Amino acid sequence: MSTVRSTFDSALLESDERRALRTAVGDLGRRYGRAYFTAAVRAGRHTDELWQEAGGLGYLGVNLPEEYGGGGGGLAELALVLEELGAAGCPLLLLIVSPAICGTVIARFGAEAQKRRWLPGLADGSVRMAFGITEPDAGSNSHRITTTARRDPAGGWRLTGRKVFVSGVDIADATLVVGRTEDARTGRLKPCLFIVERGTPGFEYRQIEMELSAPEKQFELVLEDVALPADALVGDEDAGLLQLFAGLNPERVMTAAFCLGMGRYALDRAVEYARTREVWKQPIGAHQAIAHPLAQAHIELELARLMMWKAAYLYDAGDDMGAGEAANMAKYAAAEACAKAVDQAVHTLGGNGLTAEFGLASLLTASRVGRIAPVSREMILNFVSHYTLGLPKSY
DSSP: OSSOOOOOTTTTTTTTHHHHHHHHHHHHHHHHHHHHHHHHHHOOOHHHHHHOOOOOOOOOEEEEEEEGTSSSOOHHHHHHHHHHHHHOOOOHHHIIIIIIIIIIHHHHOOOOOHHHHHHHHHHHHSSSSEEEBBBTTBTTTTTSOOOEEEOOTSEEEEEEEEEEEEEETTSSSSEEEEEEOOOTOOOOOEEEEEEEEOOTTEEEEEEESOOOOOSSOOOEEEEEEEEEEEGGGGTTTTTTHHHHHHHHHHHHHHHHHHHHHHHHHHHHHHHHHHOOOEEETTEEEHHHHHHHHHHHHHHHHHHHHHHHHHHHHHTTTTOOHHHHHHHHHHHHHHHHHHHHHHHHHHHGGGGGGSTTTTOHHHHHHHHHHHHSSSHHHHHHHHIIIIITTTOOOOO
């Protein structure tokens, strides 16, 4: 059992059903555990066994509509699943991408045929999707994306461009790619979303070597005049940013869940060590210099979780504007709390914190990811200062 108890138990946000889900997912995660995750990383393989079992139990598609094989829940339930798996030491990064971003966008805006084609597999884990938005010269700035889609005179679309830091495209059955089409009325480019299936001619990817200990690899995509059928377009060609942010807001909430799980795992290990490691005839956790930073890390993780729940609640309630603000704040708070918790956990163990035996050192790099991706902490501060506080825009 986890040595640091998750104290959030509000009847308003965590119903009996959610508590039961939290317990069940936690049990599954601990059955696999950090040793399983680490072994997969060292062997260069994916955590397919955990993914498949989680899918079979209905956890991967808990947010997707029941009529397409999902659990009929919302983003709050899916965030709970990722947090608990992370707290057990075996997070599934593609939960952020496959059911949260791609599944949500298709469920909200996809045509009926697209929903029938993709959602059942996303729900049970038999289908995985990647998401391509970031570009070498644009980052996540949707206004500077250069991947373009033009209508093919023979019908359908032609997609050309590059994407970087695309997670798991090597095991994805398809990739949801953010491109831009020309507005016939204004001539300006607007963002649109396209489903590109694995093996489509002109769709190529190359692995980016990363200093990260994760089963999921990162890739650069190269799209050279990729021919797509007309029904590859998801939703309305004129919807633009509305559809894009329907996927980006869940991405931020799920990143917060990923960070919270990691932070809780590291803190658990540190607290257990501080309780049992004795120096001068008493546990080191009896010293305030050890105990207080751990207590502070726990408080900050709990505060970040409250903001994550608020963001998920607003999103599930259909408040896209409010959810956008809260999702950015939740991602910021969780990433900062995670980095601090991991750093303090390693410091608590001293030299042991850097050994393979205790398995915390690799989290030092992993915990930085949340402060950088999918949007940097500085861009979130830009957003909050301008959108929330009403200060002049700086970019």
